[in-house]
Each structure stands twice: as C-alpha cells, then as structure tokens.
Amino acid sequence: MTARTYGGVSAEERRAQRRAALLEAALEIIGGQGLDKLTVAGLCARAGLNERYYYEQFDSRDAVLIALLDGMAEELAAAIVDALRTAPTDTRGMSEAAVRAGIEVLTDDPRKARVALILSAATPELRSRTLATIRAFANLVAAQGVDFLAIGSDRPDPAIAFRATYLVGGLVQVLAGWLHGDLPLTRDELIAHTTDVFVLLGEDLARRSG
CATH class of the missing domain: 1.10.10.60 (Homeodomain-like)
Structure with a gap:
C-alpha cells in the first residue's frame, strides 16, 4: 500500500x-x-x-536520550568538517576553525551543552555511548592531524591516538568546568587557549615524527 x-x-x-x-x-x-x-x-x-x-x-525513554545524544554528535561532526573545508591552511588556522566550530555548536544554544553533560552520565548505556563518541572525535582529530602535518609511518604511531584522545577528552572536561563557572574565561579566550594546546601538541608530534 x-x-x-x-x-x-x-x-x-x-x-x-x-x-x-x-x-x-x-x-x-x-x-x-x-x-x-x-x-x-x-x-x-x-x-x-x-x-x-x-x-x-x-x-523507551532511553531511545529518546540516545537519539538526542547521537543527533548532537552528528551536528558537531558536520560543523567541524564544514569549518575545516574553508579554514586557513596553517596549523593554527585549522585548529582554531575546528575548535571554534565545536564549541559554538554547544554554546550558541546553551541547552545543548547542558543536555550533553546531563546525558553523558545518565545511564550506563549513555556513558558507554559518550565514550564511543569521544573516541570517534579523537579519530577525526588524529586523521586530520596526520593528513595536515604529513605524518607518515609504516606503523601507526600510538602517540597520535593518545594525543588526539587526550585533546578531545580534555576539552570535554574543560568545557564542563567552563559551563559550571569554574574557569573565568570568555568564550573567545576558551577557544584561544584550547587552540594553543591543539597546536602545541600537533606541532610537537610532527617534529618527533620528522
């Protein structure tokens, strides 16, 4: 029919x-x-x-929560990938574009950051899904970094995955603290400091691999 x-x-x-x-x-x-x-x-x-x-x-209610969390993750990924397409072609420009795009998605609409933080610890399944999402974004950061910094090797360098996970996981914790008022920074300052860390770890890794 x-x-x-x-x-x-x-x-x-x-x-x-x-x-x-x-x-x-x-x-x-x-x-x-x-x-x-x-x-x-x-x-x-x-x-x-x-x-x-x-x-x-x-x-179920959990199905609603999972769909909501997944939808925000998809929106974040799309915003970051889109920002990278038009970003300046230098390390700082690429890092700043990606960081700004992600933070703006979560803070332009304050509900999204609050909901993401609430859902990330709401149930065992949502905690597991949050960790999987962090891994996915870490993989995105690692892949972009390898391509941009021209890091090549016959064997994957575990330092790449470590640093990408450290950056994404650290940003999640920093953003949570900032939203709770624990970090007296403007949003632009938050973006600038986060960009500094991304650039520092990325360029250092490129030197180590060169």
Whole structure:
C-alpha cells in the first residue's frame, strides 16, 4: 500500500518532522528543567503531538536520550568538517576553525551543552555511548592531524591516538568546568587557549615524527 502525500509532504517526511519535534521538545525539557522532568506525556505536550506518535518513533525513554545524544554528535561532526573545508591552511588556522566550530555548536544554544553533560552520565548505556563518541572525535582529530602535518609511518604511531584522545577528552572536561563557572574565561579566550594546546601538541608530534 502506497503511503499518502498530504499538501506535498510524504508520509516519510511527516514522520521525520514528528521525530524532529519530539527531539526538540526533549532538548527543551532536559535543558530547561532536568532529566527527571522528561515524561512521555510532557514530551508529547511540548511537541504538540498525540502520544501514539511518540510510540511510532521510540520504544523507551532511553531511545529518546540516545537519539538526542547521537543527533548532537552528528551536528558537531558536520560543523567541524564544514569549518575545516574553508579554514586557513596553517596549523593554527585549522585548529582554531575546528575548535571554534565545536564549541559554538554547544554554546550558541546553551541547552545543548547542558543536555550533553546531563546525558553523558545518565545511564550506563549513555556513558558507554559518550565514550564511543569521544573516541570517534579523537579519530577525526588524529586523521586530520596526520593528513595536515604529513605524518607518515609504516606503523601507526600510538602517540597520535593518545594525543588526539587526550585533546578531545580534555576539552570535554574543560568545557564542563567552563559551563559550571569554574574557569573565568570568555568564550573567545576558551577557544584561544584550547587552540594553543591543539597546536602545541600537533606541532610537537610532527617534529618527533620528522
């Protein structure tokens, strides 16, 4: 049976719109009120949808949280890759573009950083997913660094993976402290200091590998 199209919008597009509305509602509730305020009824009321549409998309609250975390990770990755395409072609320019893009995604909309921090420790599965996301971003940093710094070797240098993981994991902790008010820096200062560390470790690694 062919799904109907209403007003030029297909059934698949309508499902995608409802999913986006539910995730936006989850972001609003968790970011503004906390995770314990997230209920099916409250989520559907915020999204303006009947509860049956919730069950069309998700089979549990954890499924909502995972989708929300994964969506933010995808947005971060896309922003960083896009920024690198037009970044100045020097070490500092590339590092600053990537750092700024990531930090701006999480801080232009304050809900996103709060929700990312809340979800990162909410359940064992979300903690595991957060660690996997950090590894994925560390792999992205390592790959970009190897290509840009022209680090070549017959065998992968474990120092590359170590430094990339250190940078990404450290940035997560620094950003958490900054958001909690523990670091008296402006956002531009945070970006500048983070860029300094990325450049320092990257250029030092290139010298060691040269």
